Amino acid sequence: MQGITKQGLEDHLMDDKKHHFFNPTGDIIVSDENVGGFIPFHNRDYIFSHDRTVEIADGSVSIRLTPASGALLTELMNKGQVPLNEALEIIGKAVNNSYRYDISGAIKRVRNSALGRRAYYAGKGYSEDRCRIPMTEAREFVRGVRGYRPQGDETLVGYCTHAGNHIRALLSQFVVDPKLRYINVFDRTLRAATHDTTLVFDIESQHWAVINSKSPLKPFNLVPFERLKEFGYPYT
Numbered sequence: 001m002q003g004i005t006k007q008g009l010e011d012h013l014m015d016d017k018k019h020h021f022f023n024p025t026g027d028i029i030v031s032d033e034n035v036g037g038f039i040p041f042h043n044r045d046y047i048f049s050h051d052r053t054v055e056i057a058d059g060s061v062s063i064r065l066t067p068a069s070g071a072l073l074t075e076l077m078n079k080g081q082v083p084l085n086e087a088l089e090i091i092g093k094a095v096n097n098s099y100r101y102d103i104s105g106a107i108k109r110v111r112n113s114a115l116g117r118r119a120y121y122a123g124k125g126y127s128e129d130r131c132r133i134p135m136t137e138a139r140e141f142v143r144g145v146r147g148y149r150p151q152g153d154e155t156l157v158g159y160c161t162h163a164g165n166h167i168r169a170l171l172s173q174f175v176v177d178p179k180l181r182y183i184n185v186f187d188r189t190l191r192a193a194t195h196d197t198t199l200v201f202d203i204e205s206q207h208w209a210v211i212n213s214k215s216p217l218k219p220f221n222l223v224p225f226e227r228l229k230e231f232g233y234p235y236t
Helices: 006-012 067-079 084-096 103-123 128-145 160-174 225-230
Strands: 019-022 039-042 053-055 081-083 099-101 156-158 180-186 196-202 208-212
Touching: 053 084, 067 081, 067 084, 067 160, 081 084, 084 160, 084 196, 084 208, 103 128, 156 160, 160 180, 160 196
Parallel strands: 099 156
Antiparallel strands: 019 039, 053 081, 180 196, 196 208
């Protein structure tokens, strides 16, 4: 999957003190269809109001979730209609709690990515300090994830991308709303430790929310507004 390019960042991110805009170009995977133009990231529109409800479709889950996570989804389906925020939190939680983060695999991927970036910078003739940045970022990531301890009852193993794909699959299956778009934002170019998130966007009200994918460093599902700064571009 191709990530957000540096050129895309320069071309499509226009900041002011109140909000900025993000254009989901071909560099971003969009489920179903494009939103059509720029997405306005107004701070005042983050998280949906409590009276914004959605119908939860009935159906079976093919993903091998933990019993507790399966019970969460069953309870959600039994409610029929729920606030959208509640549905986003529950689906994110059900998937993320079922995953054991693959620490060793993630460290290997981050280190390989950092080595590639360092070689690229060197080939471009960048300074030694610039060439050291990827490996410094990789070491910071390794230090951060070393303390991760799984719960022990997880039924799935993988990275944030695996969990994110399952989150978006369940959203598309159970939260069927013609006004909503589920956009996979995954940056491969701006830092060594990339991260998968799901941008939920209402094309009519322009409200938006972000669902975090499995992470040993960010232990939440529906991202609180005050924590968005931890995710970087394009959210902040």
